[in-house]
Amino acid sequence: MSVSNTTDFTNPSTFILLGIPGLEVAHVWISIPFSAMYAIAILGNFTILFIVRIEPSLHGPMYYFLCMLAVSDLVLSTSILPKTLSIFWFNSREIDFSACLTQMYFIHCFLTVESGIFVAMALDRYVAICDPLRHSTILTNPVVAKIGLAVVLRGCVFVLPTPFLARRWEYCRTSIIPHTYCEHIAVVKLACNDTRVSSYYGLSVVFFVTGVDMLFIAVSYTQILKAIFSLPTKDTRLKTLGTCSSHLCVILAFYIPALFSFLTHRFGHNVPLHFHVLLANMYLLVPPMLNPIIYGVRTRQIRDRLLRLFTYKGI
Template sequence: MSDSNTTDFTNPSTFILLGIPGLEAAHAWLSIPYSIVYAMAILGNFTILFIVKMEPSLHEPMYYFLCMLAATDLVLSTCILPKMLAIFWFRSREINFDACLIQMYFTHCFSAMETGILVAMALDRYVAICHPLRYSTILTNPVVAKIGLVVVLRGIILFFPYPFMARWRPYCSTNIIAHTYCEHMAVVKLACSDTRLSNYYGLFVILFVASVDLAFIAVTYTQILRTIFRLPTKDARLKTFGTCGSHLCVISCSYIPSLFSFLAHRFGQNVPLYFHILIATVYLLLPPMLNPIIYGVRTKQIWETLLRLFPPKGG
């Protein structure tokens, strides 16, 4: 008996997203924590944007970069969560071919933008701690805008070939994607032509972005730590290092799950497929939820502004 999803074709009109193969029976239960994560990400990041907009004292480079991060996280989580929940709740597994390529592009593009913004925030902390007297003259509004533009253009340009490399390939065996969203390699694996170019380019981009960003952050924080340890008193060192605490927590939340996912994909051949997919969704969805919480709790100015704008009842 023929199957419409496995007959020969060269230009599929739709792909079929399976969700999390092996955990189909748990899709409804899994939708609960994913829904909570998405709701917290939306609420938290919109709150950050609102607070910075409403409070003039927060109109500084550090908070401009934080707003860029919040906006990026909103787009990143919205790229994949609504469709994922539709799969879990309504078994709406079909996704248009072009919509799949758009989702794939935006997911990878905004992931790169997020890491680029973390680099920009590391630069901000470096200037604030190592060159405090020149902070306002170095990180002017035009400079911040240029840094933001570079971060955006880098993500756009590096991942621009992704949808084209996927579109130009023939798909002659199946259009079923064993994933919750249109991840680049999950789509490329369905092609029946030579996919080495896509494999090599995808690996190059990932390693290039990760190595450059991590190297810059490592060098920056090495200089920051050297400056902190030169401070005369322990209290001064702790206070100065505390200003970097939020950023270091955000870096950890962003890089540790993604590094774990990368290693599991490359070296965990015996790891179940559902585990790969769970990790792939966690490293995309956990930072958008945690970033506003970390900055809201650890950044005194944001916390005080939030309490002033939304005072607790009876307070």
């Protein structure tokens, strides 16, 4: 099927996803680590959900937020990888216009949701360490449910204008997206209108949502570290710090690749396109894979329950 780069249309029926431009001959080989990461993400996050579900001692705020993170990770990785693998394996590059905008919405919505979950987890750690006697009275189940609902609604509402703005542009340049999925800026760049509204709105979401989240997390951990270093003994300090280590690791695994991808996309004009695309895939695949591993290894309650489950089944 041939696709013209200068097709005249205002509302395309389909887009064409190129995959990873410049690395087409390596698509099958690239699909191997991508598939492995996706399989680990699916298995790991479902395991977290299962362990928390069957273990009554894990029915608390920290683990409820962890379950929300697992669901968000499953949605994020599933939003991009099935279509990416169909490009790699079957050269199935067409994607319906509405499906493209839907994929765009889910990706950016759940990135925002995940950022909000990290804020909620930071709040939980702050209360647990800085005001431990009131932890169970402050973060009750209804409060946790309200925080979770607020995080999801915030993501849904703030990202909602993105696909509606993208739908109203006229696409008269090309139907080819040099990417493996419908990333917001990659789609908007195809429009022949002045799309500064979309660009500015995307930037505002990054700075006023994700930026505020990062600031809140930084302030929370500043207070947490002050409280930890004021503890009387080294063993107590290390033990208390250990309760935050998993959360700190998943925060770094999420924000560092995302920030690096954002900066290279906006300002790295000399960076090869295939590197942009690979990085954009990595920051959606690596955190969902790493998060259950980090919590499974570093959280004793989850690790012990998983070991008991395997021992019970004779594994």
